[in-house]
């Protein structure tokens with residue numbers, strides 16, 4: 570299992586591209602999130618042909634804004650089997666379906682929708698309202714051969730996710746968590762709130778402007794880890 574980020578910025582940090590990653594895992598190539606910079610990035614890096622499965626954390630534009638482009642490209646240009654889109658709940662499938670319907674008319678022609686519970690190794694954590702009021706969001710936990718990768722999605726309140734993690738069997742765990750350096754930002758996790766969870770966990774921050782990183786932040790940023798970038 571390995572993960573490569575396609576971008577690590579927040580919604581407005583376009584210099585650092587939208588936060589998204591490609592995960593090689595259990596014989597699939599899974600794209601986690603597909604914001605408005607992701608499709609051009611995949612094309613530029615010649616990685617678009619690798620994507621065969623897709624999983625979204627939520628439906629903000631910096632996480633889903635180029636999904637329709639990607640699906641159309643697979644159909645029209647690559648002429649390959651439609652990618653699988655995993656959905657963590659029926660309600661989320663419906664929201665995503667409506668969103669795509671406006672753009673591609675018949676989403677089933679361009680993607681195969683599969684309930685996440687039918688695939689082993691991915692746990693969805695429902696983080697509804699913990700990023701933005703009334704917004705359905707999910708964090709995901711991926712497990713393969715004794716290794717665990719945690720992907721927070723956009724999350725302002727990290728408690729639920731870490732409580733869930735504490736109850737899981739111990740395993741080599743690497744946490745990728747969204748991070749903000751502005752205590753007034755209510756949509757993302759202020760870095761000091763993550764410090765109590767650093768114990769025994771590998772943790773990296775993303776979804777931020779790395780130039781704003783304060784000198785007392787011990788959490789490494791994905792942006793500066795070359796081996797984590799696609």
Ligand SMILES: [Zn+2]
Pocket residue numbers: 579580629631632723776
């Ligand atoms: Zn975001």
Ligand SMILES: [Zn+2]
Pocket residue numbers: 627629700723
């Ligand atoms: Zn968001």
